[in-house]
Amino acid sequence: MTDGSADGGDSLDADEHAPEAGTLYDQARWTDDGEYEPLLSEKDATEVAIGEDSPLPDDLTRDSLELPGLAEPELARHYTRLSQMNYGVDSGPFPLGSCTMKYNPKFTEQAAADPNAAVHPDRSAGSVQGTLEVQAQLQDYLGRIGGMDAVTLQPPAGAAGEFTGIRIASAYHEANGEDRSEVIIPDSAHGTNFATAAMAGFDVVELPSAEDGRVDLEALEAAVGDDTAALMLTNPNTLGLFERDIEEIAALVHDAGGLLYYDGANLNALLGRARPGDMGFDVMHYNVHKTFATPHGGGGPGAGPVGVVEELAPFLPTPHVREQPDGSGYERYEPDQSIGKVHGFSGNWLVLVRAWAYIARLGDEGLADASAKAVLNANYLAERIDYEVPYGPFHHEFVASAGDQDAADAAKRMLDYGVHPPTTKWPEIVDEALMTEPTEAETRGSLDDLAAAFNAVSAEDDATLEAAPERTAARRIDQVSAAREPRLSWQALDD
Amino acid sequence: MCERPIGSAITPDGEAISYDTRGTLMTRRTRGSPYAPQDAADTEAMLAAVGADSEEDLFDIPESVRFDGAFDIDARSERAVRRQVERTLGRNDDLTEFMGRGHYDHYVPALVDDLSSRQEFLTSYTQYQPEVAQGFLQALFEYQSMLVELTGLGVANCSMYDAASALGEAATLSQRVRSVSGDRILVPDQLRDGKREVLEQYAAGPDLRVESYPTAAGTVDVDGLAAALDDDAAMVYAENPTVCGAVEESLDAVGELADDHDALFVLGSDPVALALLERPADVGADVVVGEASALGVGSAYGMGMGIFATREEYLRQVPGRLVGVSGDATGRRAFTLTLQTREQHIRKERATSNICTNQAWVALRTAIHVATLGPDGLVDLAEDCVRLAADLADRLDDVSGVIAPVHDRYHFREFQAKTDQPAAAVASDLEAEGFAVHVVGDHRIQVCVTDANEPEMDRFVDAVAEVA
Numbered sequence A: 001m002t003d004g005s006a007d008g009g010d011s012l013d014a015d016e017h018a019p020e021a022g023t024l025y026d027q028a029r030w031t032d033d034g035e036y037e038p039l040l041s042e043k044d045a046t047e048v049a050i051g052e053d054s055p056l057p058d059d060l061t062r063d064s065l066e067l068p069g070l071a072e073p074e075l076a077r078h079y080t081r082l083s084q085m086n087y088g089v090d091s092g093p094f095p096l097g098s099c100t101m102k103y104n105p106k107f108t109e110q111a112a113a114d115p116n117a118a119v120h121p122d123r124s125a126g127s128v129q130g131t132l133e134v135q136a137q138l139q140d141y142l143g144r145i146g147g148m149d150a151v152t153l154q155p156p157a158g159a160a161g162e163f164t165g166i167r168i169a170s171a172y173h174e175a176n177g178e179d180r181s182e183v184i185i186p187d188s189a190h191g192t193n194f195a196t197a198a199m200a201g202f203d204v205v206e207l208p209s210a211e212d213g214r215v216d217l218e219a220l221e222a223a224v225g226d227d228t229a230a231l232m233l234t235n236p237n238t239l240g241l242f243e244r245d246i247e248e249i250a251a252l253v254h255d256a257g258g259l260l261y262y263d264g265a266n267l268n269a270l271l272g273r274a275r276p277g278d279m280g281f282d283v284m285h286y287n288v289h290k291t292f293a294t295p296h297g298g299g300g301p302g303a304g305p306v307g308v309v310e311e312l313a314p315f316l317p318t319p320h321v322r323e324q325p326d327g328s329g330y331e332r333y334e335p336d337q338s339i340g341k342v343h344g345f346s347g348n349w350l351v352l353v354r355a356w357a358y359i360a361r362l363g364d365e366g367l368a369d370a371s372a373k374a375v376l377n378a379n380y381l382a383e384r385i386d387y388e389v390p391y392g393p394f395h396h397e398f399v400a401s402a403g404d405q406d407a408a409d410a411a412k413r414m415l416d417y418g419v420h421p422p423t424t425k426w427p428e429i430v431d432e433a434l435m436t437e438p439t440e441a442e443t444r445g446s447l448d449d450l451a452a453a454f455n456a457v458s459a460e461d462d463a464t465l466e467a468a469p470e471r472t473a474a475r476r477i478d479q480v481s482a483a484r485e486p487r488l489s490w491q492a493l494d495d
Numbered sequence B: 001m002c003e004r005p006i007g008s009a010i011t012p013d014g015e016a017i018s019y020d021t022r023g024t025l026m027t028r029r030t031r032g033s034p035y036a037p038q039d040a041a042d043t044e045a046m047l048a049a050v051g052a053d054s055e056e057d058l059f060d061i062p063e064s065v066r067f068d069g070a071f072d073i074d075a076r077s078e079r080a081v082r083r084q085v086e087r088t089l090g091r092n093d094d095l096t097e098f099m100g101r102g103h104y105d106h107y108v109p110a111l112v113d114d115l116s117s118r119q120e121f122l123t124s125y126t127q128y129q130p131e132v133a134q135g136f137l138q139a140l141f142e143y144q145s146m147l148v149e150l151t152g153l154g155v156a157n158c159s160m161y162d163a164a165s166a167l168g169e170a171a172t173l174s175q176r177v178r179s180v181s182g183d184r185i186l187v188p189d190q191l192r193d194g195k196r197e198v199l200e201q202y203a204a205g206p207d208l209r210v211e212s213y214p215t216a217a218g219t220v221d222v223d224g225l226a227a228a229l230d231d232d233a234a235m236v237y238a239e240n241p242t243v244c245g246a247v248e249e250s251l252d253a254v255g256e257l258a259d260d261h262d263a264l265f266v267l268g269s270d271p272v273a274l275a276l277l278e279r280p281a282d283v284g285a286d287v288v289v290g291e292a293s294a295l296g297v298g299s300a301y302g303m304g305m306g307i308f309a310t311r312e313e314y315l316r317q318v319p320g321r322l323v324g325v326s327g328d329a330t331g332r333r334a335f336t337l338t339l340q341t342r343e344q345h346i347r348k349e350r351a352t353s354n355i356c357t358n359q360a361w362v363a364l365r366t367a368i369h370v371a372t373l374g375p376d377g378l379v380d381l382a383e384d385c386v387r388l389a390a391d392l393a394d395r396l397d398d399v400s401g402v403i404a405p406v407h408d409r410y411h412f413r414e415f416q417a418k419t420d421q422p423a424a425a426v427a428s429d430l431e432a433e434g435f436a437v438h439v440v441g442d443h444r445i446q447v448c449v450t451d452a453n454e455p456e457m458d459r460f461v462d463a464v465a466e467v468a
């Protein structure tokens, strides 16, 4: 028996801690015989034998295949119910710090669905002039926005962009006959920066932050040297603070012979006001699923184009796209000292089409306004919440401290107020961090609701927080047992 | 892109707009982003609340690095951008593609587009708050389970960027597995260039050597592989089907050879092929990588999604995200990302990979596509890939000046054909006839046929007869 109401008639409707006011939220919750929406495999399991009429001899085939065999109406219902048990940007505020969960304009979906976008990546350049023109134009747009001389669209995500950038730095030093083994990264940086440097074969030198939350110039001076391949930095940093000493930082790194890498995750703070290229960065990635509004898709796909200064352009991945010198069309070519490919084909093309459409729609004024409103929204929200925000002045995001509360518990409780909580417990420089990035897409009214949610939670006791969430599709999920006894497929449930 | 506005006006609220000849609104120089909803009164009130005089006051950027230039990108109306997309992409020639080599076009059922486009899926984030993300987590768990069934291996992650990066990740995994030593990564000499280059990118950091072993007639040359192997081999990679579409016949032998040298056996495939061809677990594969987007996406200029499946014993070395089962406070079964201590946000430079954003939404689409086909539909589709390739090869072989297939093997979706004419000329003449194929040698083309282009097969054969 299926029960589609919000209360399953038992402990699901326990509502001891019902929020008293403001936006209330009950996420749809489907249950069946006391469990949530069944798995496809529980709805049907059909085994097909690979038989006599197979076009292959049986020593080249498997014996059988067992999968759910459901009709279209059943699947439509299954996935619709699953979608109802999922929270998206259009559901409500999504102030997840560092992730820039801004509104994803619907028309960009239609742009990506253009039938002429659906071409094979190995088509001759002459037969895909439209695609190459979009690529060339997006490269050009991004170059202008970041103050970079050349841009590749190939990396499929931010971390892949970092890897591309660090591989470029590596090739550049090697071409200069230098052997540099270290990448310097501030302790407040995103985990991908560290992992990327290690994956590319570098030793990571972690830089402690100064008291004001920014790069400690003395520590940097002590860290840079002949072994420095690059410093990876995001600006504003993960606390939302602009690295005011960026020119000195650049000089220190450049004087030591290193390169300056810009992690573009926070570019939404700066559009039209400052450009990494003008600050002395040599190589950067753009995070189009953040800054340029392409949907996050439950974790991906994104795209992480990489921009470089002139000197590094010969190292860009192949193929690169450019307008033909005689202006007759667009071509692919291999840059002189290319590091090779960083994606099997041309990256996440359909994501790039969306980004191109978004940038073209907004133009200079729209982009600049997006940043202005993102920064205004963050400041307004911070002003209205009771939690302390230890570092400032911040830009598009701020990191509040949950103080005596556990940030992860506070976040769970926020779910009951119909909002997605901030990123928690990172960066570690703030105790019980609530890293909050409302983006430009929230109205003043929804920021007020969001602030009300923060404030309600900040006034609640630990018992309430620990019992949260109560109004979501599932209640608090036990992380420990998930990891202790991993069950990662429906096959594993039968054991 | 180059249309000129012929009329312009200033609207009452101060927007500068312009029109083209048909009166379509072309550009709208808004003073702001159409997706930032604060009006002037709100902005003023909010500025007052934070004690700032203007938005500019909120930016703590030293004068010397402020940007006061322009991007020179004109804002446009939604209609104008859409028209620009249509016009620009409309410059792509409308060719019927008979192309594969790692990027495949199978018909994608409407259900996939419709369900995956639901905003709750499309606009959501990585499931760091599983209590409000049960739907996506369950869909990813179901995707992982489908891959477990298809590969026979115990663990599948919920996506890598593409087949090439998954192969690179497999190579780095071979370094972390205790039973394997060595630094040689052996790949078939015919491996697609793009894949090999990405693999080399991953191999550079840990100083792995990527080396080729020989193939014969489009599949592994087992003696050649045996000769190439020594105890420095950390990994042996093979594909089924191979890059030229041949069904690999020596997987057992490859698996045994790898095992003899304590090397990891990594097999490349895709979900359609896996539904019919030998089950990787049965031939001793330790890892399966490949292009899952053969289902769920269709032609997308190479946008894909990497499979990564492996044996349970390597679970803690798996790159990327894993969805597992747990219980919630009511005791009901619930899903969550798990074993995150492998990942960059916790383990930093000691993570198994730097991957963060992955291809989750593509995994959702692939899963819906698999579910829509069901086991019967999926096996039928796979069998058709064998039949269609054989049928088309036969028909091309009847064309004078063409020998197909080149390799005396069973084929899956695609095969190579020898042409008396230079292949480049054949391909370009075919373009003029409205078809696209791969050129893979001076006198060799590669042709791929699936349910998507099958209806055009007759016309294609006629066109080849015309130009060959």
Ligand SMILES: Cc1ncc(COP(=O)(O)O)c(C=O)c1O
Pocket (backbone or CB within 6 Å): A098, A099, A157, A158, A159, A160, A189, A190, A192, A193, A234, A238, A263, A265, A266, A287, A302, A304, B355, B356, B357
């Ligand atoms: C500061 C920062 N850097 C890098 C990344 C990595 O980007 P991606 O997830 O696109 O790989 C992120 C994403 O979460 C980030 O917040």
